[in-house]
Amino acid sequence: MSRRQSVRGGARGRRGLVAVVLLAAVAVGVVVVVPLIERLVREFTYPLKDAAIINRQARSEHLDPALIAAVIYAESKFDPRTSSAGALGLMQIEPATARYLAHLSGGTTFKVADLAHPAVNIAYGSYYLRYLLNLYGDNRTLALAAYNAGTTNVNRWVARARASGRPLTTAAIPFPQTRAYVAKVEAATKTYRRYYAKLLGPP
Numbered sequence: 253m254s255r256r257q258s259v260r261g262g263a264r265g266r267r268g269l270v271a272v273v274l275l276a277a278v279a280v281g282v283v284v285v286v287p288l289i290e291r292l293v294r295e296f297t298y299p300l301k302d303a304a305i306i307n308r309q310a311r312s313e314h315l316d317p318a319l320i321a322a323v324i325y326a327e328s329k330f331d332p333r334t335s336s337a338g339a340l341g342l343m344q345i346e347p348a349t350a351r352y353l354a355h356l357s358g359g360t361t362f363k364v365a366d367l368a369h370p371a372v373n374i375a376y377g378s379y380y381l382r383y384l385l386n387l388y389g390d391n392r393t394l395a396l397a398a399y400n401a402g403t404t405n406v407n408r409w410v411a412r413a414r415a416s417g418r419p420l421t422t423a424a425i426p427f428p429q430t431r432a433y434v435a436k437v438e439a440a441t442k443t444y445r446r447y448y449a450k451l452l453g454p455p
Contacts, residue, residue, distance in 0.1 A: 294447050298440070299330045302342075302370045303451045309378035315385075316455035319392075320378055321448070322440035323399065326433060332368065340367040343377025350376055356383065393422050393434055400433040 300321060310317040324330055327344035339346045345353075347364045353376050354362035366372040381395065387403065388394035397420075398406040405427070406420075413420040422438075425431040444452060 298325060298443055298447055300444070300448050300451060301330045302374060303448070305371050305374050307453045309374050310453065312375075313378045313382035315378060315381060316441065316445075317452040318441045318445040318448070318455060319437070320374065320381070321444040321452060322437045323377065323381065323396075324374070325440045325444070326437045332370065332373065340364070341373035341377075342370055343373050343380075345373060345376055345380070349380065353379055353383070392438075394420065396434045396437050397422075397425055397430050401427055401430040405430075 303317075303321075306317050306320045306324075309315070310320055324342045327339075328342050330342060332341045334340050335344055337346065340350075345367055347367075350362065350364060350367055353359070357379055367376065381399065384395035384398045384403070385392065388398070388406075394406055394410065397409075409424075409426060410420050413424060418424070422431060422434045425434065445455065
């Protein structure tokens with residue numbers, strides 16, 4: 253073998269080695285970067301904050317933590333703004349509802365301003381969810397409909413449905429907004445359970 257052939261062979265070998273190293277670097281980058289991008293997209297699309305508070309209230313009220321997270325997602329997407337109707341905080345609780353819940357739970361020191369605090373807001377929202385589930389025999393469709401449209405509307409719809417000999421299903425809810433709300437929370441509950449199984453405790 254001539255010296256020129258040896259040099260060419262060595263150059264090809266080095267190029268091959270460089271190619272292998274580059275491919276390995278790309279593979280490592282894919283393994284590291286793709287899951288990171290997926291996580292960032294997931295957290296942007298379905299954010300989760302205050303998981304410890306959610307879990308604590310879920311245990312206290314015997315609720316699925318993913319359901320509480322889904323209600324927060326549907327109500328505020330974890331942005332504790334005040335709605336045009338005056339509902340406050342992460343779980344968008346109206347002051348009149350909060351005062352009623354404070355009366356039921358014996359919260360004698362409650363002030364509406366307290367709803368700005370995530371711990372208080374999630375506690376009251378979770379308490380209300382449990383109250384509604386108890387009121388409607390653990391029928392989650394009715395409880396979620398009442399969370400959105402109020403018990404007066406839901407009681408009227410249930411009475412009409414019973415008079416016609418059928419249950420009130422999500423599809424039969426008269427208000428389009430409430431129909432969409434119930435479906436959104438149900439779908440989001442499954443998503444939060446799947447995405448945040450480690451952060452949100454068992455249902």
